[in-house]
Amino acid sequence: xxxxxxxxxxxxxxxxxxxxxxxxxxxxxxxxxxxxxxxxxxxxxxxxxxxxxxxxxxxxxxxxxxxxxxxxxxxxxxxxxxxxxxxxxxxxxxxxxxxxxxxxxxxxxxxxxxxxxxxxxxxxxxxxxxxxxxxxxxxxxxxxxxxx
Amino acid sequence: xxxxxxxxxxxxxxxxxxxxxxxxxxxxxxxxxxxxxxxxxxxxxxxxxxxxxxxxxxxxxxxxxxxxxxxxxxxxxxxxxxxxxxxxxxxxxxxxxxxxxxxxxxxxxxxxxxxxxxxxxxxxxxxxxxxxxxxxxxxxxxxxxxxx
Amino acid sequence: xxxxxxxxxxxxxxxxxxxxxxxxxxxxxxxxxxxxxxxxxxxxxxxxxxxxxxxxxxxxxxxxxxxxxxxxxxxxxxxxxxxxxxxxxxxxxxxxxxxxxxxxxxxxxxxxxxxxxxxxxxxxxxxxxxxxxxxxxxxxxxxxxxxx
Amino acid sequence: xxxxxxxxxxxxxxxxxxxxxxxxxxxxxxxxxxxxxxxxxxxxxxxxxxxxxxxxxxxxxxxxxxxxxxxxxxxxxxxxxxxxxxxxxxxxxxxxxxxxxxxxxxxxxxxxxxxxxxxxxxxxxxxxxxxxxxxxxxxxxxxxxxxx
Numbered sequence: 107x108x109x110x111x112x113x114x115x116x117x118x119x120x121x122x123x124x125x126x127x128x129x130x131x132x133x134x135x136x137x138x139x140x141x142x143x144x145x146x147x148x149x150x151x152x153x154x155x156x157x158x159x160x161x162x163x164x165x166x167x168x169x170x171x172x173x174x175x176x177x178x179x180x181x182x183x184x185x186x187x188x189x190x191x192x193x194x195x196x197x198x199x200x201x202x203x204x205x206x207x208x209x210x211x212x213x214x215x216x217x218x219x220x221x222x223x224x225x226x227x228x229x230x231x232x233x234x235x236x237x238x239x240x241x242x243x244x245x246x247x248x249x250x251x252x253x254x
Numbered sequence: 255x256x257x258x259x260x261x262x263x264x265x266x267x268x269x270x271x272x273x274x275x276x277x278x279x280x281x282x283x284x285x286x287x288x289x290x291x292x293x294x295x296x297x298x299x300x301x302x303x304x305x306x307x308x309x310x311x312x313x314x315x316x317x318x319x320x321x322x323x324x325x326x327x328x329x330x331x332x333x334x335x336x337x338x339x340x341x342x343x344x345x346x347x348x349x350x351x352x353x354x355x356x357x358x359x360x361x362x363x364x365x366x367x368x369x370x371x372x373x374x375x376x377x378x379x380x381x382x383x384x385x386x387x388x389x390x391x392x393x394x395x396x397x398x399x400x401x402x
Numbered sequence: 403x404x405x406x407x408x409x410x411x412x413x414x415x416x417x418x419x420x421x422x423x424x425x426x427x428x429x430x431x432x433x434x435x436x437x438x439x440x441x442x443x444x445x446x447x448x449x450x451x452x453x454x455x456x457x458x459x460x461x462x463x464x465x466x467x468x469x470x471x472x473x474x475x476x477x478x479x480x481x482x483x484x485x486x487x488x489x490x491x492x493x494x495x496x497x498x499x500x501x502x503x504x505x506x507x508x509x510x511x512x513x514x515x516x517x518x519x520x521x522x523x524x525x526x527x528x529x530x531x532x533x534x535x536x537x538x539x540x541x542x543x544x545x546x547x548x549x550x
Numbered sequence: 551x552x553x554x555x556x557x558x559x560x561x562x563x564x565x566x567x568x569x570x571x572x573x574x575x576x577x578x579x580x581x582x583x584x585x586x587x588x589x590x591x592x593x594x595x596x597x598x599x600x601x602x603x604x605x606x607x608x609x610x611x612x613x614x615x616x617x618x619x620x621x622x623x624x625x626x627x628x629x630x631x632x633x634x635x636x637x638x639x640x641x642x643x644x645x646x647x648x649x650x651x652x653x654x655x656x657x658x659x660x661x662x663x664x665x666x667x668x669x670x671x672x673x674x675x676x677x678x679x680x681x682x683x684x685x686x687x688x689x690x691x692x693x694x695x696x697x698x
Contacts, residue, residue, distance in 0.1 A: 121434070318469065319468070320468040424566070
């Protein structure tokens with residue numbers, strides 16, 4: 107992973123809906139946070155998924171997810187969720203993602219300290235025909251925008 | 255509500271996904287429990303919603319929900335969720351629903367005691383064209399099955 | 403409802419997680435949107451719920467929700483969710499909430515047009531002891547902040 | 551994976567809440583299905599997680615998940631979710647899980663045909679102190695039940 111290029115980051119706040127009776131964020135919900143960040147990363151590249159589905163007849167489906175949970179998040183925590191494209195083919199792509207806890211919420215002494223890594227993972231996404239759900243090649247306009 | 259006819263009842267178990275950091279079931283999730291019970295009530299009448307959508311081009315949408323939350327449910331609780339049709343038109347229907355805590359889980363002494371009411375509500379459902387989402391008349395086969 | 407005072411508004415984007423197979427936002431998820439807006443409204447008044455629970459031993463629980471669903475939201479829609487305090491006691495309060503579709507997304511001709519009302523409802527919230535879940539009087543610092 | 555011992559299987563029905571606007575089950579929700587199956591597998595061994603938390607002060611947290619999504623599930627599908635313990639230490643364990651589509655729903659001709667694999671994955675779970683969330687050794691009674 108090329109650390110020289112900063113990954114796309116998206117702010118997520120933890121609400122009651124995200125937590126479970128353990129008092130922490132329910133682990134499956136980090137996949138939702140990852141999805142929100144990927145959606146906003148795509149939007150930042152000019153890709154709106156609903157429009158793309160309407161015009162191209164295709165959509166993304168998730169093919170594989172691997173996530174390591176290191177530290178828990180709690181109600182009211184302010185998180186940053188990242189997305190960084192690490193591999194891209196004509197029918198799929200792989201994105202590395204992290205959820206970080208903003209430091210100002212945990213360290214009043216040194217506000218310049220690093221954010222804390224809560225979980226990280228890899229998501230492989232395929233492009234399919236929305237009607238048949240069969241794998242398909244991404245439309246040219248999409249490939250073009252993912253180049254950057 | 256005519257108490258002489260027993261309402262349809264569906265068993266629901268509380269899992270981690272249903273709870274929040276308050277240690278209890280997140281209130282919005284009772285709407286999910288209600289939906290599961292309505293779906294199984296319809297299935298018990300011979301109505302499969304996916305098939306009905308595929309064949310008739312229509313589907314149910316929820317138009318209104320009113321829910322009162324009386325007592326909380328917790329992880330591992332065994333619940334019964336009821337559904338009772340209380341009003342029916344050609345394009346909509348109203349269902350009364352309750353979530354009850356099975357008594358054996360809370361009273362080992364007297365297993366014949368009444369289940370405890372946790373929440374109850376009313377759900378108004380409309381029938382719409384699945385493509386346009388405009389209100390429509392329920393297909394005859396559906397109205398026929400709802401007669402019972 | 404006093405329309406002279408603008409209600410608190412909070413931006414919510416619709417993601418895949420919010421939708422269902424009908425192609426629209428799953429109705430139970432509007433309760434999540436309402437909750438996020440209430441949480442941010444409270445935060446705007448200086449109330450952080452996790453801190454308040456840690457310091458006072460109490461928390462909010464939802465006692466009643468009534469919601470009317472008028473029009474559907476879809477993937478990628480940009481929404482505004484409002485919260486307006488309409489009634490307040492010592493142990494409970496009632497909030498009126500709406501979900502609106504931002505006009506720029508639906509009307510390119512006239513960007514100054516009114517946002518479209520998608521759903522609206524009333525949420526009654528009680529204050530309870532977090533350990534026993536019994537109703538309790540809100541702490542003074544909370545009542546003070548709710549005065550505004 | 552030793553195929554001679556049948557894994558624990560738990561029936562899950564697909565409801566509206568589980569689907570997304572792609573018309574299929576939202577991939578993050580398979581983690582919920584996996585969790586339900588693990589919970590019922592533990593219950594079948596005599597382990598009730600809420601009771602265990604109340605008596606031992608500890609609970610499970612998920613440390614890692616890897617899931618491959620092969621085929622989609624849809625509304626009304628009848629699924630079987632499996633759980634098979636593949637590794638166990640004093641503070642963690644690893645479970646292999648699958649989601650299968652029951653064959654009778656997809657093959658009316660040959661009802662004896664094999665169920666179809668929709669997704670499979672591995673979930674690593676750690677035992678922590680519920681108050682501090684620090685890793686801890688599983689209580690003896692739990693280790694004993696996991697022996698079988």
